Amino acid sequence: MKEKIETLLRDTVSGLVADGLLPQIDPQGVSVSIPTNKEFGDFATNVAMVTASRAKKRPRDIAEIVKRSLETHSDLFERIEIAGPGFINISLNPALWVNELKDIVGQRENYGRSTYGAGKKVQVEFVSANPTGPLHIGHGRGAAVGDTLARILAAAGFAVEAEYYINDIGNQMNNLGLSVLVRYRELYGQTVPFPENGYQGDYIRDIALVMREIHGDALLAAEEPEAIGICREYAAETILQGIREDLALFNVHFDHWFGESSLYRDKKVEASLEALAREGLSYEEEGALWFRTSRFGDEKDRVLRKKDGSLTYFAPDIAYHKDKLDRGFAKIIDIWGADHHGYVPRMRAAIEALGASPDCFHALLIQLVSLVRDGSPVSMSTRSGEFVTLREIIDEVGKDVARYFFMMRRCDSQLVFDLDLAKKKSDENPVYYIQYAHARICSILKNAADQGLSPDTFAIDLSLLAAGEDLELIKTLATYPDTIVSAAADLEPHRIAFYLLDLATAFHRFYNRNRVITENVPLTMARLVLVDAVRQVLCNALALMGIGAPESM
RNA sequence: GCGCCUGUAGCUCAGUUGGAUAGAGCAACGGACUUCUAAUCCGUAGGUCGGAGGUUCGAAUCCUCUCAGGCGUACCA
Incomplete structure (x- = not known):
């Protein structure tokens, strides 16, 4: 409106x-x-x-x-x-507001969609966790934010692709293979010092057990690089499969899984390094290859190839972003943990060096998530393997609550995930508050149907709703499309979470002051249309957040 | 040292591109179920928007300085 x-x-x-x-x-x-x-x-x-x-x-x-x-x-x-x-x-003129109801009930699940994005191609890349361990709670926030943002952008008329970048090659993967191999050897009584940067979680032991089932003791005799390779391949595949399952359970959807290794296979890393050299944007110094990012506003130049001949993480990442640009995305959105913020200027520099406008690149930084149980913080450390997994959270509080909680703050604000509050089935828990509004409406609509009341929207006198609390509720409904556009334009998906709370509040207030089904048949009919419209918008907004809309609670 | 993020009611947080008297929830206190789900609603109270300058018709919002917390400052990923 x-x-x-x-x-x-x-x-x-x-x-x-x-x-x-x-x-x-x-x-x-x-x-x-x-x-x-x-x-x-x-x-x-x-x-x-x-x-x-x-x-x-x-x-x-x-x-x-x-x-x-x-x-x-x-x-x-x-x-x-x-x-x-x-x-x-x-x-x-109140008639304009009231007519909005016809749009809502006419467009149903499409209400709120717009052509704001004009079909421009946008990519949202998020989670992208290394397949070296299960997703933890921090990944959960990134997953909820990224998935919701992708849905919002799609609703706002962009052609959106959600992508997961898999770091399926490099040091971390070798560490993973080695960690498994060490646990495997332990199963045969060998005491091997655990690698300094190894992964300590119990899931590594589980994978080692499977390796024993598959290979018996054959890996003990194998050459170490070969044995590590075998462990690495199996572990990565298993862990990635687990990640896919967790994300599916979390109602997070990806259109494309992009393997880092494909960049090497397709010679894209080589090609982008050559391109930089051709433009005079890289140089050799002290045995390393440097990229002149300082020319594009970075505080210093960055190394692409180390003295020992191996590439930094940055090198394939440049190739990856070149690939994104080549795929024709008008807007590239990377969702990272805030601890990577120092990486933003150099990535922006790379985008510009590749000939694109730095404005098409957006890094959304997600601040830290901490966990509170029984009123005290839960300590977490990835290295030691002591962390709370996303899966545990989903199992404990449910997918809907977890998704909402991750969206309750602006991205750049730190988030305290209160497990006790998340499990409370009361008015303190905003998720149930919102879902309860939906369930209440479903109950009304069911009662109406049982009484044989079936409103035909276009034959009903909606002008009866043009005042008071009915009109207030309609006005709240009508801001929904604007909310989507603003959330999309500013890349602030949390606004949908707050909108839902507003709408639920407006409905509960209305419900407590007014009766929908009464002796007054024309007003009953009009209000049935009204609450059905509220139900529809609640449903649509919850869907944007990947949260269910239960019909009874 | 330098850079990024945060600082708003007792607590947790909103606050669209600078707008009119800064808003919710929780906690506190007082009310509302013979009525479509009380997982709800209504009312009361609660503020130097961390602090100080500046920009202008007008600042929580923009600029400078400053204080506090978090994060980052790799030839790690």
């Missing part, structure tokens, strides 16, 4: 500029907001104040000009007032 008003206002202002009544201003700068105080109407705009100094007129005089022009659309507005220093406060 806000979008519509904004468009109308821009057209009006453009018209006034053309007529010489207003100075030349950028129509994109014209915006409307929803006032905090309801007495100021449905929407407010500050055009008059923004243009006053350029127009060399008083804000209230400009506001008067705009107001008169808007008033030619007498069917749209109930009231237009100038207030304060020059705000133009606009109240819509």
